[in-house]
Amino acid sequence: MACIIICALGLGLYCSYLTPGLPERQFLLEIHKSLGMTALVLIVLRIPLRAVYGEPSWQAVPSIPVRIGAHAAHMALYALMVLMPVSGYITSAAAGRSLPWFWLFQWPNLITADRALGRLASTIHHYGAYTFFTILGLHLAAVAWHRLIKKDEVLSRMT
Numbered sequence: 001m002a003c004i005i006i007c008a009l010g011l012g013l014y015c016s017y018l019t020p021g022l023p024e025r026q027f028l029l030e031i032h033k034s035l036g037m038t039a040l041v042l043i044v045l046r047i048p049l050r051a052v053y054g055e056p057s058w059q060a061v062p063s064i065p066v067r068i069g070a071h072a073a074h075m076a077l078y079a080l081m082v083l084m085p086v087s088g089y090i091t092s093a094a095a096g097r098s099l100p101w102f103w104l105f106q107w108p109n110l111i112t113a114d115r116a117l118g119r120l121a122s123t124i125h126h127y128g129a130y131t132f133f134t135i136l137g138l139h140l141a142a143v144a145w146h147r148l149i150k151k152d153e154v155l156s157r158m159t
């Protein structure tokens with residue numbers, strides 16, 4: 001999921017610098033939407049699996065402040081993993097745009113055309129993207145701290 005989401009973030013950011021209507025932008029957005037919808041399906045499967053199976057057990061339990069910080073960041077990442085594909089879907093669906101999955105099929109459009117809703121979803125998608133970049137940056141910095149400075153078990157827990 002990390003690979004899919006990082007590719008979706010990179011493509012989305014790149015497309016935001018391209019002129020709307022440009023064939024290159026449309027082509028890359030088709031891939032972006034396909035990756036985003038894949039992430040949506042996977043997060044819908046992942047959340048109940050996580051609730052049932054829980055997290056790996058610790059060999060050496062970290063301090064309470066570290067666990068609180070990690071938990072807050074992980075909750076925010078879960079929220080963004082839902083918010084981003086849902087707001088992206090609504091942005092495209094409310095504008096009657098394509099909802100592709102890699103040129104194989106179109107996802108059903110469950111929303112009637114609504115420009116105001118589309119604009120709201122697009123704004124959420126836009127600010128959600130920058131929040132995602134920020135929290136992901138903190139997440140990766142924390143991973144580097146655990147791996148390179150503390151040299152503990154945390155990286156091996158990524159599931």
Ligand code: HEM
Nearest residue numbers: 008009012013016033036037039084085088089122126129
């Ligand atoms: C993990 C899921 C997703 C991530 C991380 C993501 C990320 C991004 C990012 C970073 C941008 C550029 C934002 C900006 O600067 O305004 C963007 C734009 C866009 N995304 Fe996504 N996206 C995701 C899922 C989706 C999905 C599922 C769709 C539609 C089915 C979608 C449709 C769009 C569209 C149409 C744009 C162009 C900007 C706009 O018109 O608002 N995205 N996305």
Ligand code: HEM
Nearest residue numbers: 001002005006050055070074077078143154155156157158
């Ligand atoms: C879009 C990219 C990513 C997202 C959305 C993400 C999200 C998350 C979430 C939600 C958790 C908590 C898992 C749980 O307890 O259920 C987690 C854990 C973890 N992630 Fe990521 N992650 C991403 C990328 C990465 C990358 C690139 C690395 C390292 C190379 C990484 C390393 C870890 C590690 C080591 C943990 C375990 C932390 C612990 O034991 O408490 N993550 N990640």
